[in-house]
Amino acid sequence: MHRRAADSRLRRAAAVLAVAGIGAAAFVALPGAAADERSAAPGAVLFDDFDYTAHDDPRLRQNGWIVKSGDGGPGLADAVWTPENVTFQHGAGSSVLNLEAGTDGTEAGTEQSELFTAGMKFTEGTYAARVRFSDEPRFGPDGDRVVQTFFSINDLTAPMAPDYAEYDFEYLPNGGWGESGNVMFTTSWETYQPDPWLSDNESTADRASYAGWHDLVFTIDDTEIVYWIDGERFATHGAYYLPERPMSINVNQWFIDLEGLDSDQPRAYDQQVDYVYYAEGVVLGPEEVRAEVEALRADGVAFRDTVG
Numbered sequence: 001m002h003r004r005a006a007d008s009r010l011r012r013a014a015a016v017l018a019v020a021g022i023g024a025a026a027f028v029a030l031p032g033a034a035a036d037e038r039s040a041a042p043g044a045v046l047f048d049d050f051d052y053t054a055h056d057d058p059r060l061r062q063n064g065w066i067v068k069s070g071d072g073g074p075g076l077a078d079a080v081w082t083p084e085n086v087t088f089q090h091g092a093g094s095s096v097l098n099l100e101a102g103t104d105g106t107e108a109g110t111e112q113s114e115l116f117t118a119g120m121k122f123t124e125g126t127y128a129a130r131v132r133f134s135d136e137p138r139f140g141p142d143g144d145r146v147v148q149t150f151f152s153i154n155d156l157t158a159p160m161a162p163d164y165a166e167y168d169f170e171y172l173p174n175g176g177w178g179e180s181g182n183v184m185f186t187t188s189w190e191t192y193q194p195d196p197w198l199s200d201n202e203s204t205a206d207r208a209s210y211a212g213w214h215d216l217v218f219t220i221d222d223t224e225i226v227y228w229i230d231g232e233r234f235a236t237h238g239a240y241y242l243p244e245r246p247m248s249i250n251v252n253q254w255f256i257d258l259e260g261l262d263s264d265q266p267r268a269y270d271q272q273v274d275y276v277y278y279a280e281g282v283v284l285g286p287e288e289v290r291a292e293v294e295a296l297r298a299d300g301v302a303f304r305d306t307v308g
Contacts, residue, residue, distance in 0.1 A: 042126075042279035042292060044307045046117075046249070049275050050097040051302040055086040061118075063303050068114035068252070074147075075254035078107035085113035094274070096132075101146055101253040102268030105261070114252030120154050121246045121308035126284040127152060127167070128217045128293075129251065130274035135173040135182065135211040140267025145176035145260040148271040150216050152247040159193030160200070165243035167225060169216050173209075173269075176256040182209040186218070186227040186234055188241035204235035213274070215290070219283045231286040246308075249276060280307050 052060055055067045068081040085100040103110040129150045136142050151168040166189035175181050183205050190200040204227070217228040220242065227235040253271045261267075277293055284292065296304065 042282050042284065044280040045292075045304060046122075046278040046307050047275065047293070047296050047301065047304045049095065049297065049302045050088060050273065051095045052088045052097075054088065055083040057088075059303075060115075064118050064305060066116055066118050068116065075112055076107045076110055076257065079103075079110035079112055079255060081114055082111040083113075085111055086115055089272075097251070097273040099148075099251060099253045099271045099273070100138075100268050101255060101271075102140075102266065103144065103255060103258065104266045105258060105264040107258065109266075110255055110258070112252065112254040114250065114254070116250040116252075117248045119308065120248045122152055122249055122278055122280075123243055123246050124220045124222065125281050126217065126219045126277075126279040126289060127249065128215070128277040128284075128286075128289045130213060130215050131169075131251070132213045132270075132272035132274075133171045133173065133210045134270050135209055137267040137269045141261060141263050141265055142267070143174055143261035143263075144258070144267065144269070145172065145174055145256040146253060146269050147172055147176070147256060148253050148269075150251050150273070150276075152249050154243070154245050154247045156192070156194075160191050160198065162191055163244040164191040165189060165241075165245060165247055166201075167218055167220070167247075169218070169227070169229075171210050172256075173211070174260050176260065179205075179207070181207065183207045184210050184229070184234075186237075188225050188237035190241055202237045202241060204237075206234070215286060217284075217286050217289055221283050226283075228286050249278060251276070278307065 067083045067086050069083050071080055087098045089096050089098055099113040101112045131150055133148050148171045149169060151166060153166040154164065156164045168187045170185045172179060172183050185203055185205050187201050187203040192199040215230050219226045223239050225237045225241060226233060251273050275293060277289060
C-alpha cells in the first residue's frame, strides 16, 4: 500500500510538472489507447444485481452495503436521508434498485436516499452501472434541482488534503450549480475545502437530457480516468486526479437547494439502478463490461464480491 501511494504521488507530481510546461516532451505520449485496446481478463470483481426485498433486507448488510440514514451532506442542512426511500422493484425475471427523493418545499420536509459500500476498498480498475435517470417527478410539480448520481469517493481527512479522491457521474435534470436546464457532469477530484468553499477538480459537461436508461462506465489506470456513456467516450481526465487511497462505491439522489421550484405541493423523483459492477486493476471497455455482466447473469449470479 505504501509503495502504491508513493508511485501515485510520483505520477501526480509528473502530471503537475507537465501542466506547468516542465519536461513536457516526456509526457506527450501519456494519454492511453482506447479502453478495449488495454483490456485483460478481470480478476477480483464486485457485482450486484440488486435482488433484495427492501431497505432492511439483512442481505444488504451481509453483502457490504449501507443504506444511509439521518442527516448530513450532501444537500440541504435540514433534509434527512430516509432508508424507506430505498426500495427494490421486481418484474420479468429481474430487479432494480429505486432511489426516491422528495420534498414539500421545505428543508424539514425534504427526504433523500443513498446506498453505498461499507468498505473503502476500490482503487484502479473499471466501475460500471446501468442507471435510469428521470427528468420529471413521479408525482407532483416539476422543477426541483435534484442530483442523480453514480460515483466513487473516500473521506476528506482535512481541508485540501491531497489524498482525497472522488469520481462522479452527476445528472441534473432541472439545472443547478449555475446551469438552467438538463446537464450531465463527470468530475474527477483532487481535493476541496468545505468552508470557505475551494475545490480542485476537472469537470466535463453535456447540456442535454439523459432521461431513461444509460450504461455508465469509468476506468482508472496509472495514467488517466476515462468516462463512458452508452459505449461512447464522454471525458478523459489526467493523471493529476488519480487516487492515492481506496474508495467506496455510491449511488444517491439529493436536492441542491429548493430554489428551482416555489411550491408547497409534495413531489418525488425516482432514480433506478439495474446493477453495479467493478473489476479490480483492469481497464475494460463498455462492451466488455456488458459481456461480463451478461455472463454473470447467465450463470445465475445475483451477487459476487471477491475484492479485497
